[in-house]
């Protein structure tokens with residue numbers, strides 16, 4: 001087993017979700033199809049609610065920002081409250097969501113709606129968050145060794161809390177000291193990682209970030225975080241240059257903590 005020795009200055013482990021704690025297949029085959037299959041019904045049921053209208057406004061604003069992109073679906077304002085008019089706007093929202101999902105976009109607007117939609121699926125037991133088998137035991141060990149553990153995912157904080165709160169391992173939210181999503185900034189921008197360090201109250205070099213995406217690893221490294229790239233079944237392949245540049249781990253068990261020396 002290859003071992004990555006965590007530098008002594010690291011006191012915080014920051015984790016990505018998809019491709020790091022959780023198989024990409026769970027996201028692609030369970031979480032995302034639920035959205036595509038249920039978005040129209042969800043919008044019809046919740047249309048009059050404030051939360052739903054806030055989600056739609058955010059999606060509309062995002063569509064305006066995306067107006068130059070190929071295939072973008074604009075979301076018109078309702079010009080009345082007749083059933084046909086509401087149905088016309090709902091259809092535009094559905095088409096916009098499906099367009100964004102076809103590109104696996106990580107916009108805050110899309111992720112916010114998804115988080116709200118998954119609430120019912122988790123609460124009724126229709127879905128349970130899944131993790132690679134090494135994940136939960138390793139996090140428990142890190143915490144016993146005094147590490148703080150945070151999540152940083154494109155999935156909204158609400159979606160993250162559902163995944164860890166309703167999981168195959170039960171409610172494991174207590175294992176985390178906090179959560180970050182794209183409200184702090186996008187995962188490929190180094191400024192996001194600086195803000196996370198400030199928010200946690202430590203230096204960036206006190207943090208080790210684990211992710212499957214090298215553009216995210218690169219941004220974190222630029223902000224002075226330590227990084228390791230997680231190689232899991234089903235993740236995108238890495239180039240030879242990436243394989244030789246980054247510290248790679250295939251399981252959280254490959255992290256060797258300074259306190260366990």
Ligand SMILES: CSCCC(=O)C(=O)COP(=O)(O)O
Pocket residue numbers: 016017018019027031106111114152153154155156159160163187
């Ligand atoms: C609770 S996260 C749901 C998965 C998701 O929507 C997503 O975008 C995951 O992205 P990540 O940044 O964790 O790779």
Ligand SMILES: [Mg+2]
Pocket residue numbers: 016017018019020211212213
């Ligand atoms: Mg990921």
